[in-house]
Amino acid sequence: MVSGKENNQNFDPIILSARERFKIDYLFPYQRLVISNILEAAAATGNPEQGERRDANPHQIVILPTGAGKSLCFMLPALLLPGATLVVFPLLSLIADQARRLLEEGIEAGILRGGQDKAERDYVFDGVKSGRIKVLLSNPETVLTRDIIEKIKQLDITHLVIDETHTVSEWGESFRPSYLEIGRVAKEGEVPVVTAFTATASPYILERVKEILFPDTSPNVVIANPDRPNISYRVEPCLSKNHQLIMLLGKSTRNRVKRPAIVFCRSRTGAELTAQMLRSRLNEKEIYFYHAGLTREEKGKIEKWFFNSPDGVLCATCAYGMGVDKRNVRTVIHRDFPPSVESYLQESGRGGRDREPSEAILLFSNEDREY
Structure with missing residues (x-):
């Protein structure tokens, strides 16, 4: 006999997509909530009438413990949303690791970083325009350059993800001041949905992230149980x-x-x-x-x-x-x-x-x- 919970999972379109694209049969409730919020926000911003009826803010801050399946929360929507998803990481090692993991799933990611020549950048931008590339990976210093922001505005970027968001405050106020300007990417690049992820955020850090990334709005905040019993x-x-x-x-x-x-x-x-x-x-x-x-x-x-x-x-x-x-x-x-x-x-x-x-x-x- 199939339980009600298992039956709901079997017919849930988000679960079915996770199973088809990533061979994952189950999502934790907070993963399901975050993914649903992203998809609904993108649908509402793309439909003015729905947007007027929708009471929720399109942006959210998500606090999940390490090892809790955070990447799936933005990678699955990236494959389901129209347009592309731009993910900003604080470290080049994180960019390389995410690109490797996506490639293992048969997904090509476009990388934007310092030191690239015009041909490398054009290959990435052409891939986004053609739909070949659904995920862009970059770092704050690169995406904040004027030419990249202009390109983001021209491209169909539906969702901006800022990973390890606690560094926006911790590093932005010390040795990486560009982090304090990261909110400009969504505003000037006209990206409709922004999600900020972190594993750790004290009340002070959380408030600073809100001030820096979402100065003109009040984002939803999703907090999962931080306990790692293992x-x-x-x-x-x-x-x-x-x-x-x-x-x-x-x-x-x-x-x-x-x-x-x-x-x-x-x-x-x-x-x-x-x-x-x-x-x-x-x-x-x-x-x-x-x-x-x-x-x-x-x-x-x-x-x-x-x-x-x-x-x-x-x-x-x-x-x-x-x-x-x-x-x-x-x-x-x-x-x-x-x-x-x-x-x-x-x-x-x-x-x-x-x-x-x-x-x-x-x-x-x-x-x-x-x-």
């Missing part, structure tokens, strides 16, 4: 953090943790020194560091290695806190205290994205008492 959290007091890392990550030690593992460090130098120490003390060659100071080629090589590694250890700064979607990370260790609770949730959420058990360990010693 992640166990613990604080590990220690006298020496290096010694504790050796005990935790050594393959022959009694208290070793499961791998692959990420060790988050506060600074670039810290990530490099920690990787070098572990490589030497554990007598393992394949322990690498990752930070924003690496070249694009170096980052790509390390991302590919870690993605395919069954038991690798990556020592990283916050530059990997929104890294590629490696689903089987079993342990996330913070050698140093992160700058905020939001950062900690974002970084520890790198673990257990396959919904299997994972550990998040925060090392604590006397040097941390000032925090």
